[in-house]
Amino acid sequence: MSNIWIVKNEQQVEAEGITFNLSSKNNKSNIKTDIENLWRMFSVENVSPIIEDFLIIGMAVFTADKKISRKFSKDGWSRELNVHIPVLEFQKWLSVKTKLEKTLSFLSGDYWNISFYATEERFRGDKVNKEYSVKSRDSFDCVSLFSGGLDSFCGALRLMEGKKNPLFLGFKEYPLLIKRQQDLFKSIQEAYDQQSSDFVQFSVTPGKPFNINESVVGESTSRSRSFLFITGAVAVASIIGDNTPVFIPENGFIGINVPLTQSRSGSCSTRTTHPYFLKLLNEVLDEIGVTHQVKNFYSAMTKGEIVAENKNNVVFREEFKKTLSCSHPCQGRYDKVKPPVNCGYCYPCIIRRASLIVNEFFDDQYNPNYELSKSFIEENNKLDGKASDLKAVLFTIKRYVEKRHDQSFIRRLLRIQGPLTSEELDSYERVYRESLKEILQMIDYEEVTNGGGLKNYMDLKESYEELC
Numbered sequence: 521m522s523n524i525w526i527v528k529n530e531q532q533v534e535a536e537g538i539t540f541n542l543s544s545k546n547n548k549s550n551i552k553t554d555i556e557n558l559w560r561m562f563s564v565e566n567v568s569p570i571i572e573d574f575l576i577i578g579m580a581v582f583t584a585d586k587k588i589s590r591k592f593s594k595d596g597w598s599r600e601l602n603v604h605i606p607v608l609e610f611q612k613w614l615s616v617k618t619k620l621e622k623t624l625s626f627l628s629g630d631y632w633n634i635s636f637y638a639t640e641e642r643f644r645g646d647k648v649n650k651e652y653s654v655k656s657r658d659s660f661d662c663v664s665l666f667s668g669g670l671d672s673f674c675g676a677l678r679l680m681e682g683k684k685n686p687l688f689l690g691f692k693e694y695p696l697l698i699k700r701q702q703d704l705f706k707s708i709q710e711a712y713d714q715q716s717s718d719f720v721q722f723s724v725t726p727g728k729p730f731n732i733n734e735s736v737v738g739e740s741t742s743r744s745r746s747f748l749f750i751t752g753a754v755a756v757a758s759i760i761g762d763n764t765p766v767f768i769p770e771n772g773f774i775g776i777n778v779p780l781t782q783s784r785s786g787s788c789s790t791r792t793t794h795p796y797f798l799k800l801l802n803e804v805l806d807e808i809g810v811t812h813q814v815k816n817f818y819s820a821m822t823k824g825e826i827v828a829e830n831k832n833n834v835v836f837r838e839e840f841k842k843t844l845s846c847s848h849p850c851q852g853r854y855d856k857v858k859p860p861v862n863c864g865y866c867y868p869c870i871i872r873r874a875s876l877i878v879n880e881f882f883d884d885q886y887n888p889n890y891e892l893s894k895s896f897i898e899e900n901n902k903l904d905g906k907a908s909d910l911k912a913v914l915f916t917i918k919r920y921v922e923k924r925h926d927q928s929f930i931r932r933l934l935r936i937q938g939p940l941t942s943e944e945l946d947s948y949e950r951v952y953r954e955s956l957k958e959i960l961q962m963i964d965y966e967e968v969t970n971g972g973g974l975k976n977y978m979d980l981k982e983s984y985e986e987l988c
């Protein structure tokens with residue numbers, strides 16, 4: 521089991537394992553962050569103790585996730601992570617320890633053991649932001665995560681069309697993505713200049729721990745990043761006011777995260793908007809007295825339906841090509857394609873392509889070196905190669921065509937990742953079926969336009985029209 525300690529302001533603890541320090545001065549921290557700007561921008565010196573704890577937990581979990589390699593786990597994926605976290609509200613966190621561990625384990629696919637210890641140290645709570653104009657908390661009525669992806673962009677448009685006044689929150693990961701997020705927000709703000717809106721980004725970058733061992737070699741996956749993202753959003757919501765909602769706009773097909781094949785358990789895809797995760801998370805927040813609920817208003821919609829909702833919006837039509845749904849948008853540089861760019865062949869890109877094609881947007885932009893075709897699969901046919909997501913999606917389509925009349929089979933698939941209520945099961949079954957039809961419609965389009973041979977690869981005779 522990996523043993524990780526988080527300390528605040530060089531606090532002395534008897535730590536066995538690896539240690540990360542969160543100091544009031546960034547140059548003394550080995551977790552670099554500017555998260556304090558989330559409250560300083562409102563000319564607030566600190567957030568409430570329980571919210572500060574939530575932020576520290578988010579940073580601690582993200583650090584453990586990024587620094588402990590999965591390759592040392594027994595099955596090559598699920599790690600045993602024992603994380604010691606300093607908290608101001610010790611008793612409150614002790615009361616939700618088991619549920620929080622369950623929530624995190626569901627999200628990341630690991631075994632989390634959170635050990636809280638009491639502290640009176642506050643985190644960067646002695647200054648206000650003097651670099652920028654102070655934001656008025658009364659200007660906003662909700663917080664929405666803004667990644668620069670197609671769903672979050674559409675979600676932003678829905679909020680603006682609904683006359684909301686959102687504060688959008690982004691996570692700073694790569695410089696090219698930071699700029700793209702800012703450009704997309706600017707297009708929204710200029711189009712809806714009669715409403716209040718703003719966009720803030722923050723970063724958390726774990727460095728080298730003080731006492732290192734062989735398991736700390738870094739990890740490319742990061743399923744807890746969304747949890748960190750949420751803790752930042754809840755912190756901002758707490759400053760805006762009680763009961764301020766936090767929105768995570770994401771289509772229901774990605775949210776339910778049905779494994780594409782028997783060998784892909786779903787751990788390799790996000791579970792952030794799975795209803796079971798949101799249920800557990802909101803229960804934790806409620807039990808510690810935090811009044812901000814985390815919601816996904818797109819949970820009952822396919823990605824194609826989300827695009828359809830916005831297809832006549834001028835901002836959408838002018839800017840949708842700039843959104844980045846790709847799982848590796850900066851890797852185009854290896855093909856001498858200027859990043860960031862949607863690759864076109866990863867799982868999120870495939871869902872994106874389908875959603876746009878069914879709405880007659882045929883000019884979206886992808887890495888021109890790859891196309892969805894039989895030859896692409898044959899040229900990239902390694903187990904974890906570029907074609908692995910496409911092959912898994914084709915398997916899912918083939919399985920659906922064969923089993924589409926077997927409702928009990930479809931519903932068993934939907935329940936694999938986590939429990940669903942009867943109402944949720946009805947909703948997600950519709951979303952699942954309609955999303956797969958969107959993908960099949962995209963495959964039909966690819967067959968007609970470039971003779972890609974994907975249906976021949978699947979030995980699939982049925983067309984989208986025949987299945988409908």
